[in-house]
Amino acid sequence: MGPKESLKVGIVGAAGRPRIFAQALADHPRAAVAAICDVTEERLQQAATYFGSCPAFLSFESMLEETELxxxxxxxxxxxHVEQSLLALEHDLHVISEVPAGISLEECRQLTAAAARSKGQYIMAENCNYMKPHMMIANMARSGLFGELYYAEGEYLHEVKELNERTPWRRQWQTGINGITYGTHSIGPILDWMDGDRIAKVSCIGSGHHYTDSLNRPYAIEDTCVMTAKTERGRLIKIRLDMLSERPGALNYELQGTRGCYESIRYELLGGGKVYLKREGEQKHEWTDLSVAGKEYIPDIWHRLPESMLGSSGHGGSDYVMMTDFLNALTENKPSPISIHKALDMTLPGLISQLSIERGGEWLNVPDSRAWI
Structure with missing residues (x-):
C-alpha cells in the first residue's frame, strides 16, 4: 500500500489539549481535520476557532458513525482514553491517544487485544520523547557515544493543586491514587534512550502526606513518590513524581553509560543540559553543553520546525514535531512511532507502582503486553 492521499482526522476533546496540535495539522500536506467532538456546544465553538469549520459532535460514537475518518x-x-481508543480501533481507525495509555491492567489488556485485531495503528502521544534534547540524546545513545547504558533518572515535578480544583478528573485520577500513575513523561524518554529494553520490575515508596485540597481532604498520592525499576537487561532506573509540593515545575533527567553521561538542567523546564563523553588521553572529566556536543545529532525534523512553534505553549516545539512525525508515519504507511507495546512499556510500570507502594515498596514484576497476544 502506497502513501495515503489525504488523512481525514477526527478529534475528541477538541477544545482541550488537542488545540496545541492545530498548526501541525494545518501545515501537513496530506492531513486534514474532518470532524471535532467535545462535551458542550460552548466547547465545540471554542474548538472551531482552532480547527475551522467542520462537522461537530457532542457524541464520540456519532462522530465515528456519521463521518468518514x-x-x-x-x-x-x-x-x-481506553474506552474511546477501543471504539476507534473497532472501526479500524488509527488512534493517537494522550497519556497514559490506560488506568488499569484490565484496560491495558483490552487495548492490546483491540490493537492486535484492528487495521488501524495505535499511537500514544508522549511529547516528552519529542523534546529536542531528548531526541538528541537518543541519537547519541544509539550511536554508542555513552557506551553501555546502565542507569537513568527521570523526575516530573509539577504542582497541580489549583489545577485540581478546576479539573476534578485530575483530583481523582492523578492525585487521587497513590504511586506513579502519571509517569510516562519520565519513563518515555528513558526507554527511548535504552532502545529495545523494558522495565521488568519496580519498587515504589512515598514521602508521606503534607497537603490537603480545598475541602481539607488529604490527597491519596504522597507528596513525592519514587519508583526504582530494573529493566530486562539489568539496567537501573529511578523515577520521581511530585504533583503537590510547593515549588516551581521541572523535568529532570539523567543518563549514565560506561563512556559518558547526560544531565539535564534541573531548574530549566525545557533546558538542554550537559554531557560528558570520555575521550582517549584526557586528564580530567569536563562537562560540555549538549548544544555543542550533540549538534550533529539533532533530528532532521527539528530543522524543519517553524520558528513560530518554538514557544513554551507547545512545550518548546515538541508538540508540533511529535504530531508531524505521527502524521508522516500514518500518511506514508509506516509503523507507528510509539506503538501499543511501547505505550504500555511506559504505562504499565506506573500501574504496578500503585500495588508496590501499597505494600510498602515490595518489588513486583511488570507484565509485558507482548505476551498478551
Whole structure:
C-alpha cells in the first residue's frame, strides 16, 4: 500500500489539549481535520476557532458513525482514553491517544487485544520523547557515544493543586491514587534512550502526606513518590513524581553509560543540559553543553520546525514535531512511532507502582503486553 492521499482526522476533546496540535495539522500536506467532538456546544465553538469549520459532535460514537475518518486524536481526560481508543480501533481507525495509555491492567489488556485485531495503528502521544534534547540524546545513545547504558533518572515535578480544583478528573485520577500513575513523561524518554529494553520490575515508596485540597481532604498520592525499576537487561532506573509540593515545575533527567553521561538542567523546564563523553588521553572529566556536543545529532525534523512553534505553549516545539512525525508515519504507511507495546512499556510500570507502594515498596514484576497476544 502506497502513501495515503489525504488523512481525514477526527478529534475528541477538541477544545482541550488537542488545540496545541492545530498548526501541525494545518501545515501537513496530506492531513486534514474532518470532524471535532467535545462535551458542550460552548466547547465545540471554542474548538472551531482552532480547527475551522467542520462537522461537530457532542457524541464520540456519532462522530465515528456519521463521518468518514481515517484517524482520531483522543485528547480527553485519562479515564476515557481506553474506552474511546477501543471504539476507534473497532472501526479500524488509527488512534493517537494522550497519556497514559490506560488506568488499569484490565484496560491495558483490552487495548492490546483491540490493537492486535484492528487495521488501524495505535499511537500514544508522549511529547516528552519529542523534546529536542531528548531526541538528541537518543541519537547519541544509539550511536554508542555513552557506551553501555546502565542507569537513568527521570523526575516530573509539577504542582497541580489549583489545577485540581478546576479539573476534578485530575483530583481523582492523578492525585487521587497513590504511586506513579502519571509517569510516562519520565519513563518515555528513558526507554527511548535504552532502545529495545523494558522495565521488568519496580519498587515504589512515598514521602508521606503534607497537603490537603480545598475541602481539607488529604490527597491519596504522597507528596513525592519514587519508583526504582530494573529493566530486562539489568539496567537501573529511578523515577520521581511530585504533583503537590510547593515549588516551581521541572523535568529532570539523567543518563549514565560506561563512556559518558547526560544531565539535564534541573531548574530549566525545557533546558538542554550537559554531557560528558570520555575521550582517549584526557586528564580530567569536563562537562560540555549538549548544544555543542550533540549538534550533529539533532533530528532532521527539528530543522524543519517553524520558528513560530518554538514557544513554551507547545512545550518548546515538541508538540508540533511529535504530531508531524505521527502524521508522516500514518500518511506514508509506516509503523507507528510509539506503538501499543511501547505505550504500555511506559504505562504499565506506573500501574504496578500503585500495588508496590501499597505494600510498602515490595518489588513486583511488570507484565509485558507482548505476551498478551
Amino acid at each position: 481515517d484517524a482520531v486524536i483522543i485528547g480527553t481526560p485519562m479515564q476515557f
